[in-house]
Amino acid sequence: MREPAVAGSFYPSKREDLLGMLESYFGMAAKMAKPVECIAGISPHAGYVYSGSTAAGTFNSMSNLKKAKTVVFIGPNHTGIGTPVSVSLEDWQTPLGICKCDHALAEKTISNSMVCRYDESAHAAEHSIEVQLPFLQFLNPDAKIVCICMGDTRLAVAQDLAASLSKSISGAKDTLVIASSDFTHYERAEVAKARDEAAIKLIEKLDMEGFSGACDTNGWTICGHGPIAALLGYARAKGLKKAKLLKYTNSGVATGDYSSVVAYSSIIFPNAKK
Numbered sequence: 001m002r003e004p005a006v007a008g009s010f011y012p013s014k015r016e017d018l019l020g021m022l023e024s025y026f027g028m029a030a031k032m033a034k035p036v037e038c039i040a041g042i043s044p045h046a047g048y049v050y051s052g053s054t055a056a057g058t059f060n061s062m063s064n065l066k067k068a069k070t071v072v073f074i075g076p077n078h079t080g081i082g083t084p085v086s087v088s089l090e091d092w093q094t095p096l097g098i099c100k101c102d103h104a105l106a107e108k109t110i111s112n113s114m115v116c117r118y119d120e121s122a123h124a125a126e127h128s129i130e131v132q133l134p135f136l137q138f139l140n141p142d143a144k145i146v147c148i149c150m151g152d153t154r155l156a157v158a159q160d161l162a163a164s165l166s167k168s169i170s171g172a173k174d175t176l177v178i179a180s181s182d183f184t185h186y187e188r189a190e191v192a193k194a195r196d197e198a199a200i201k202l203i204e205k206l207d208m209e210g211f212s213g214a215c216d217t218n219g220w221t222i223c224g225h226g227p228i229a230a231l232l233g234y235a236r237a238k239g240l241k242k243a244k245l246l247k248y249t250n251s252g253v254a255t256g257d258y259s260s261v262v263a264y265s266s267i268i269f270p271n272a273k274k
Helices: 015-029 048-060 062-069 103-111 128-139 155-168 188-206 208-217 225-237
Strands: 036-043 070-077 084-085 093-094 097-099 116-118 143-149 175-180 186-187 246-251 261-270
Touching: 015 048, 015 128, 036 048, 036 062, 048 128, 048 246, 048 261, 062 128, 062 225, 070 103, 070 128, 070 225, 084 103, 093 128, 103 116, 103 143, 103 155, 128 175, 128 208, 143 155, 143 188, 143 225, 155 208, 155 225, 175 225, 186 188, 188 208, 188 246, 188 261, 208 225
Parallel strands: 036 175, 070 143, 070 175, 084 116
Antiparallel strands: 036 261, 084 143, 093 097, 186 261, 246 261
């Protein structure tokens, strides 16, 4: 069992408090966009007071998530611990209960990849996936999960993971993929917005290579750029042509300090191949 590592800091540790917060965020998210069938999304992973409503927007806007059998989460590795691409085979606990691991899909993902390895150590203290799970549990407590932590964010690694997921996931309607990422870190709000607008344009076009290259060349501080790149490759392999930005915001909205912000985006990948 993977026990909670950041309950009580990134989000409430008490079930009742957490449910109340989630109800509020999903109430806001209901006004963001009409839910549509999707195969994937991008969700932020900061403390809920900063990015909770944005994350809820991603989950709420994917209409088929409520009936999904499995959700694959790809998160960045902030701790530096573990293998380059670490797949968890454990069940994960939050204050809302237990998310069961889809062992069959997790093992397929490992066997179809040159880079994925079974490793729990990368996940033990990492928050980027843990904070996503209560949003899933609120809408679909029966969904199983596959948790993948990326420490190696090179394009070739993202391409390998994308190919493995594409091969391993047969029913894209029943299995969704969510990349966990915040956007620009610790810049003035206007600087962050300009950089992120350029990044989001590449994401919307599913330009995996352009996005990954621009992150490296420009030094963009998008912490989950590896998971996003893998998601772009997966979406493209499944026949999608574009993604859709739902919301862009930053930590200054919560703190009042716009001189050094962290930015957040809610992006979905509708299951439309036009």
